[in-house]
Amino acid sequence: MSFTDILTVLLLLAGASFFLAGTVGLLRFPDVYTRLHALTKADNLGLGLMLAGLALQAESWTVVARLLLIWVLILLASSSVAHLVVRTAQQKGIRPWKR
Amino acid sequence: METLTLLSWAFDVTLGLTLMWLAWRALASEDLFKGIVLFIAFGLLMALAWVRLDAPDIALAEAAIGAGLTGALLLGALAKLEAGAESRSRRSEILPRPADKTKVFSGLLVFLLLALVVMLVYAIVKLPPLASGLSAQVAENITASGVSNPVTATLLNFRAYDTLLEMAVLLLAVLGIRSLAVVQEPRGREPGAVLDMLSHLLVPLLILVSGYLLWVGSYAAGGAFQAGAVLAATGVLLLLTGWLPGAWFVGWPLRFLLIFGLAVFVAVTLVLQLFGASFLEFPPSLAGSLILLIEVAAALSIGVTLTALFLGGRPQPEPPSSGRAEKRNTSGTQPS
Missing domain, CATH: 1.20.5 (Single alpha-helices involved in coiled-coils or other helix-helix interfaces)
Structure with missing residues (x-):
């Protein structure tokens, strides 16, 4: 196992842990706002780390460019969708959770 | 190697079981909205299953059409159902x-x-341990098909009637919807700055991706249906952001685009038959260009047809409140 492979595995594991945390947050957090907060961690950091790990294994730079494009697109889409969900929730009058 | 096989085996079993569980939950769910969301999740995992089976073409189609567009169609239908029965609860009524x-x-x-x-x-x-199927025959004749992707060769040449009939089915579906309902007013509310920006960024990119999928279909995973599905996703995004086709477009131009793919397909085969070819037979020297021609027309028509399905009816030639449509028109194609 070369140094790149080890780095890939570490990055993938770190990404997976963010996905796990995001999923647990989505299931366990009390309201829509906090759940979205948990979810964005999986989308942004988790996916970013995973794609970074995969990019290390890529055979050519075009593959790296495509992976990067995937990440940017998902960042764009997920942040927009999060905004839409929160806006709808606010319009419906859902109050943020308070302890 | 041993652990890797074990891991992939475990992954496949988990995937299969999750698929069955999702299918069951989607069918059994009393909450229609939940059922649809589960169905979309089912479609995405199904795409993953196709990837595991080494069928990236079907995986693309499944993700785009099975999960994405069908999910959007179902959600649109649910919104209409709810608008029709505001007082009733979201739970489907189960007759005792x-x-x-x-x-x-x-x-x-x-x-x-x-x-x-x-x-x-x-x-x-009873399955033979290693069935070769027809892939050997496809591989033998691939040079005569005009393309190097065996899936495209099969769908557009060896079994071209498959694609022809699929497009006829799509056309029939959209004809049925057009004759049943009229779309009167823009469905969505004011999209807001973020959604507007997203659509401005994504629409050109999606059109580019669609063209790429169409082109790459001749030698790798891709093709008319995938390209058409991405085009349709563009259309759905535009419809969701409050865009409506202009009044000039919904008459003959739209009808023309709906039948364009099928018409080109039939025209090509008829012309070839005049020159002595049998039905749906492409001469090997021309096959590549003919397939590309048919695929371009098909992708356009599939994209427009699927978008029209999402629109859910025949668009009114003149939108009642023209202010909004006019405003949208300035950013899109300008009628001359």
């Missing part, structure tokens, strides 16, 4: 059946399902 009848029915159902399971298990046991 007489108890004895239900028992007979479920008994029969269990029996039929068990019979199906037995037949499937029998079929799997």
